[in-house]
Amino acid sequence: MKNLSTFIPDFLARAIMIISTILFCVLPIFTANAAKVKIGILLPYTGTYAKLGTHIRDALMLRIEQNGNTLGGREVEYISVDSEMNVSKSTNRINKLIKKDKVDFLVGPVHSGIGINMTRIVTKSGTITIVPNAGANQITGKYCAPNIFRTSFTSWQLAYPMGDVMRKAGHKKVVMMYWNYTFGKQTKEAFVESFAESGEEVIDMPTPFPQAEFQSYFTKIASIQPDAVFAFYSGGGAVQFVKDYAAAGLKDSIPLYSSFLTEGTTKAQGASAEGVISILHYSRDLDNEANRRLKKTFKAKTGEEADIFAVQGYDTGSLLVQAMDAVNGDTRNKKALIQAMESSVIDSPRGPFTFSKAHNPIQTIYLRKVTNGENKIIGVAAKNVEDAAVGCHM
Numbered sequence: 001m002k003n004l005s006t007f008i009p010d011f012l013a014r015a016i017m018i019i020s021t022i023l024f025c026v027l028p029i030f031t032a033n034a035a036k037v038k039i040g041i042l043l044p045y046t047g048t049y050a051k052l053g054t055h056i057r058d059a060l061m062l063r064i065e066q067n068g069n070t071l072g073g074r075e076v077e078y079i080s081v082d083s084e085m086n087v088s089k090s091t092n093r094i095n096k097l098i099k100k101d102k103v104d105f106l107v108g109p110v111h112s113g114i115g116i117n118m119t120r121i122v123t124k125s126g127t128i129t130i131v132p133n134a135g136a137n138q139i140t141g142k143y144c145a146p147n148i149f150r151t152s153f154t155s156w157q158l159a160y161p162m163g164d165v166m167r168k169a170g171h172k173k174v175v176m177m178y179w180n181y182t183f184g185k186q187t188k189e190a191f192v193e194s195f196a197e198s199g200e201e202v203i204d205m206p207t208p209f210p211q212a213e214f215q216s217y218f219t220k221i222a223s224i225q226p227d228a229v230f231a232f233y234s235g236g237g238a239v240q241f242v243k244d245y246a247a248a249g250l251k252d253s254i255p256l257y258s259s260f261l262t263e264g265t266t267k268a269q270g271a272s273a274e275g276v277i278s279i280l281h282y283s284r285d286l287d288n289e290a291n292r293r294l295k296k297t298f299k300a301k302t303g304e305e306a307d308i309f310a311v312q313g314y315d316t317g318s319l320l321v322q323a324m325d326a327v328n329g330d331t332r333n334k335k336a337l338i339q340a341m342e343s344s345v346i347d348s349p350r351g352p353f354t355f356s357k358a359h360n361p362i363q364t365i366y367l368r369k370v371t372n373g374e375n376k377i378i379g380v381a382a383k384n385v386e387d388a389a390v391g392c393h394m
């Protein structure tokens with residue numbers, strides 16, 4: 001075959017080579033950046049946590065809408081899957097999002113069991129993952145990884161401060177009721193560790209997840225007559241729990257404490273929720289601009305009142321917006337993306353927060369009491385709480 005220089009002058013051949021090399025190297029950058037950013041979402045849209053998942057998803061999309069439906073200048077595509085809170089099916093669902101759909105980011109889940117499973121898979125795949133709820137300590141503890149971030153809380157953050165709160169209230173004998181899976185169990189462990197400091201008693205009463213049949217437990221509580229009850233239930237199960245607790249005649253004699261029991265549920269619980277005390281990293285009555293904006297725009301978009309689940313979804317959106325701006329939408333630059341995420345300050349409706357070394361929010365835990373159908377702040381349970389991230393080596 002004849003040489004190119006036989007037909008065209010040498011300088012022209014060189015110019016063609018240079019231009020094609022530039023096109024070969026630079027074009028993929030432009031096309032990659034022009035393609036849509038894919039966000040895989042695995043959240044519950046059915047069952048007892050349906051509202052939690054829906055609020056997280058809607059607020060995440062709302063935040064990105066407020067950024068012109070773009071991240072780092074690129075349009076966004078969502079691939080959203082119902083987790084059904086099913087741990088065993090989650091392996092296939094997560095793998096499909098990563099390998100078949102080739103998502104750039106993974107957001108999920110609500111349920112701690114799925115969260116631990118997701119952590120195991122994305123640690124291997126390297127997919128940048130944001131956990132907008134699941135509290136299992138390991139996610140930002142023993143199984144922490146550079147590509148895993150959490151915009152919610154750890155089990156420990158929302159249980160340990162309660163020990164102090166209930167001891168100071170003068171309670172010495174407390175029944176602990178919870179759904180018997182990772183998050184409930186870790187809530188109990190952290191509570192026992194802090195409450196039973198000087199011989200206080202905790203009576204352990206786990207119940208099967210996601211059942212909401214509480215009558216036989218309430219009969220036991222009536223005969224035990226503890227000073228108070230500390231309970232973890234959430235979503236649909238929490239509505240049932242609070243109503244049944246009042247109907248069983250326990251509400252006025254044995255005070256009820258919790259984290260999530262009255263979050264996003266007070267309307268459905270009605271008068272039975274009055275007086276329930278909780279600790280959480282948010283309250284609707286927090287007076288700041290980000291909270292006002294979320295409450296207004298979330299209501300306008302969904303017709304629903306914002307709650308902590310909406311906040312966690314919204315903050316996941318803010319984290320993505322900020323990090324993608326920092327890398328001009330180049331999702332292949334994972335190192336720079338992770339660095340931007342690590343150093344971001346999130347202007348959250350819960351108040352501004354930063355991430356710990358293990359990638360979990362450092363945040364204030366409020367003390368709240370349901371008054372006239374609203375969780376009103378009555379104090380601060382613990383300020384700027386950073387999780388100990390036991391076992392995290394990063």
Ligand code: PHB
Pocket residue numbers: 110111112113133134135136183233234235260
């Ligand atoms: C969890 O499984 O980690 C979990 C679920 C629902 C909540 C809080 C934590 O409200």
